[in-house]
Amino acid sequence: MTDLALPRSIQNILEKYTEPEAIFPAILPAIGEVLECDRCFLYLRNPQTRFAKIAYCWRKHRNIPDITESAWKLEPSSLPQEDPLFAAALRAEASIYVEDVETASPKVVNKEFERKNLGHRALIHAHLCQDGQLWGILQPSVFGNKRIWSDFDHAIMTQLENKLTPLVITYMTKEKSL
Template sequence: MSSPTIQTDLQDVWLPDEPDAVFSALLPALGKVLECDRCFLYLRNPESKMGMVPYCWIRSDEIPTVLDSDWKAEPESLPEEDPLFAAALRTEASVFVEDVETADPKVVNVAFEQREFGHRALIHAHLCQDGQLWGILQPCVFGQPRVWTDLDHTVIDQVVQKITPLAIAYIQTAATESEAEI
């Protein structure tokens, strides 16, 4: 993966500057750049603690999807059961897990990850602003560990900076639309 290739693969993603178009274009482009098997975007309203996964890209049909475009309440037990989610709620830096099976149990609940997601390596990228978690971008790899390079870290940091305001706009628009339906 060279920097010019990344630039080419991701540059067109930002052109529409409209959340749905950006997210739809971003996930396959990011999957290619990071050479991962699945990439999904979890969006949440920090006020209502409702979330959904409206965008998911998979490399092949053998990879399970986690797509769910219905808003659902986050289980109250989730931060205790999932240390990655707890870190995201604390708005800590994104977490790069090279091997779910050998990761520190304080960072990763192996049983939870295997049951809920099935991946072997992942990036848990936190979309945060003003001390609130608005979403999680999660590229991952199945079947084998993955060493995440400095370039992978840089790409994720840049992508998170660009999509966080779009995620907030998406969520605020969805909240306004759902209030109008009531």
């Protein structure tokens, strides 16, 4: 199922734009709509310096928190210990599909960390990695309800990981101050 064609709304964006700065804000709403999510954000990071931020965030409704960050900041050294999802991403493990933050294993999800910092109930923690290095995280999520992620959702996300990772690396290598 991973060779499923990307939905036209997503493919059109990838064909229309060439620069990451244009693709990212355009593609997040399309991803959110295709996956029927409440929020979709893109966390970008420089793996050498560990400077990072949530650079782009789309929300279905205004009552969903916008967690876009304006400034690049050094990732806390404690983050991998606090957030098992982030630790898995740093190890360049496969992306993680959480159906219910409330019932997920504590080895996978720190429920309190997710509640305090993100507020969602179900999420996809898509790791944008190359050569064992984490460059970004694409995170579609659902609020209020658990969500069973379908084979279709998995196939779309796998393709997006492959398409977006080189764009994230291009974007981050342009950020010379990081």
